Amino acid sequence: MPPPSRLRRLLLPPGTRRDKIAWLAKLSVGKMREGPGPWLRAVRRGLFDALPQGLKARIVRRRLGAQDYATALQHPNAGFDLEQPGLISVILPVYNQADMLAASIESVLAQTHSHLELIIVDDGSSDAIDETLARFVSEPRVRILRQSNQKLPKALSNGFTFARGQYRSWTSADNQMEPEQLAVLKDCLEEDPTVGLVFSDYTVIDAEGAPLRGSTFRPQNRSSPESAELRLPRDCSALNVLQDNFVGPSFLYQGTVGRCLGDYAPTLGVEDYDYWMRIGAEFGLRHLGSDQLLYRYRWHDNSLNARARELRLFEIGRELMAHEAERAKWRSAPWGTSEKRLHAIDPKQQEHAPQLDQPGSYAMCLWGPDPELPFDRPQLFEDERIGHFTAHPQVANSLALFSDQVWLVPEGEPMQRLARACANERLHFLAHNPLAERSRRLPSPWRAEGKPQQLLLLIEDFAQGKPERILLDQVAELRQRGWQVRLCVAKSSEAGRDRAAAAGLEYLHTADPDSFARVLERKSIHLVLSQHCLLGAAEAKQRQIPFVQILHNSDLLRDPEAIQAYREADAHTHAYLCLSRELARHSHLRLGLPTQKLVLAPAAVAAPIPAPGAREGRQDFSAASPGEAAAAQGRAAEAAFELDDWGRRLDCCLGWFLQGGGAVAARPWFAAKHRIDAR
Structure with missing residues (x-):
């Protein structure tokens, strides 16, 4: 008698109809052993597939309603930063x-x-x-x-x-x-x-x-x-x-x-x-x-x-x-009822968002051709139930500095159709996924263990003033997160050298592009973070080292010659961190810097300046009344928390640039709505 495997091949030749029927029968028995649910599901699917196409279409329309897909996705993508x-x-x-x-x-x-x-x-x-x-x-x-x-x-x-x-x-x-x-x-x-x-x-x-x-x-x-x-x-x-x-x-x-x-x-x-x-x-x-x-x-x-x-x-x-x-x-369900409301906002006439008190309320903000208007309407970006729609690419790129809920789409029915789809999905998702369940913490850029990243802080000079205090705060935050930080100045001074030594910073001086290039190579620099200094941008770009500029309020007061220098250095700059909304406006609309390189990184509260008699970095509040001391300590704690949070966001942003990531994709780390996962 032939073995079972050979007998099976004789009775059920592989690939034949008999073989497949026997195989399906075996699977059906297995499904029935799992319970009636999986077996009935397969039967229902088979019966549905056997129905005439017209009847199937009527069943689907009854379940989903009549849908017009054709107009929702007809829009240009050219030049849009988010896509x-x-x-x-x-x-x-x-x-x-x-x-x-x-x-x-x-x-x-x-x-x-x-x-x-x-x-x-x-x-x-x-x-x-x-x-x-x-x-x-x-x-x-x-x-x-x-x-x-x-x-x-x-x-x-x-x-x-x-x-x-x-x-x-x-x-x-x-x-x-x-x-x-x-x-x-x-x-x-x-x-x-x-x-x-x-x-x-x-x-x-x-x-x-x-x-x-x-x-x-x-x-x-x-x-x-x-x-x-x-x-x-x-x-x-x-x-x-x-x-x-x-x-x-x-x-x-x-x-x-x-x-x-x-x-x-x-x-x-x-x-x-x-x-x-x-x-x-x-x-x-x-x-x-x-x-x-x-x-x-x-x-x-x-x-x-x-x-x-x-x-x-x-x-x-x-x-x-x-x-x-x-x-x-x-x-x-139709729009315009107590359960579903779709509001239209004209930002030229309306500075503040409408009160979206009802769970089923969504607002579509319709932006015209003015690329400067988004910078004047910060309140319109605070609610995730507001979508931003425009037919103008430059305006879309301005909007994308503040929100990822931006759509570049032709006016009329395509815009209305896409807005209804966004409203349907956003509102239903929010209603059925409570905040505690849908909240997520953003990841951090991966880095190899035990290999500190070499960061070069580039400035004109290291004089005493508020920008330098902010700089020292940034240094402390980055060091805390594993960066090896060095200071490089274009104008050397004994006072600056002493201040750097007091802060534990290696002090380097480069007066020309060639000496800057030697510093990059000798110190194995991975990233350059520049403030008020464009020296060596081209040399960094040649060595595939990201050159990132931090823009302060003092950058608003630039003469035509300085503005031209910024524009020429743009070809070698990887990204710009704008510490205020006004700086982002000025950088794009006045300096002419491209939006795809801008990151809005609102500055943290600077650490309080130690008062006379401060010990171990803490201010002495002994001479103040209990109420004043408590208020001052509260402000100091809040400033320290904000600085730590900003430092964590800066760390992620720079880590992303090290991997070659662009500025547009780095913006979520500075979005207030996002929390960042602890390393």
Whole structure:
């Protein structure tokens, strides 16, 4: 008698209809053993697919309401700081998968579409991940962030906070992209820019990277038990109606869509499925339309799909479908009722935001062609339920200095449609994700342990005055965070040398570009932070050392010759830190500096000047009344806290510049609404 395996091949030849029917029957029995839920879900999906197209469309319209996707995404991106044309932002969250991380990173960097940025978010790993990260930190397209463990949804949201691509995607440390994935998906979105997201078929691999044969993973999308190719539905109408997260890991969506939807849901447990349904409802999504396999998804013991029963993914998915049904009713409810109000703000006539007392209130601020007006309306940027819409690129770039809720879109129906989508998603998300659950702490730029960064502080001279006191505060904060700080002056003096020695600073003097270049090389400088001095900007740029300028209020009073010098040095300057809103206005509109290099970094309260008789850095309040002493101590404590907070933000910003990150993406670290994760 032949062995069982040979007998099976005789009765059920591989690849035949009998083989597939037997395989599906076996899987059905397995599903029934799991309980009626998974089995009934598969039956419902099969019945839905068998319905005529017209009937399926009516079912979807009844669930989602009539949607017009075509006008929401028709807008120009050229010259918009928040969405760099053609750039693809890829986020890679990782937690304790150091053994597979390098292959995943290399697959992103090997893309045929090379205009990309890869933002890796280490979500508090405890394995040997630093060895892998150190290999890629100097790669120009890679940025590496680290945070204490906040789980996958917040790791994704944090990564996309710093993304500036026209298109977005994310991948996992245990999976790999095919070289042409991003190029093919991007071409599809460019051919049909009215679609929010496009996805493709993919290959399933095992723990060793070989094609996975004979598994139980998504049998409805495989042609046979031995096939490792996942052929996904071309008809996407069932995504929001039937429980089946078929979009898969190979996808690309528009940056406008991602900024409109905002954060991934922090507590649902199926954050990707929830996000795809939101995109499908507001903007539409589609299959690539070809059989190209653009991704390698790894099925192993620790993958989410392999642990589906343990993680209760079916039950969580069922809860998500109920959540989506409720959300669909919210979307289809008319505006202008007590539950949903959409306010329009004309900033020329209205300096302050309206009172958005009702939970369902959202305001769209409609900005005209004046690029200076955003600098005069700070109150309009304080509420996250206000979106900023304009048809003028220069105004959009001014707005982006103060908020990431900015959209460059043609006036009329496209603007109205996008505003309604933003309002729907933002208000529903805020209502169903309490502040304590959705709050997240921003990560910090990764740095190698035991390797202090060499920072050169460049100034004209080191005289005694308020700018120098602020400078010493900055030095103390950066030293506390591991920076090796040296002082370099263009004009030397004995008094300045003595003050530097008293502060424990190495004092260097460079009178010309050549001597400055020698300092950069001899001291192995990693970053130059300049105040009121443009000496050596070109020399730093030639050596790929970021040259960052801090702009103070004294920079407002510059003569024409000095202004011209600033403009000439701009080609060699990596970024400008503007310590006030007025400085940002002056830098852009008067000095002519580009907005994409500006970071609004409101100055912290300077540390109090020690009073006579102060001991150990503390002021002596013994001569004051108890009330005066308590008030003075309170002010001193508040100043110290603000200075420490500002120092933490400055540390992150400079660390980002060291990795080659730009100024626009660094702005969130100075946004008051964000807290920063402790190192």
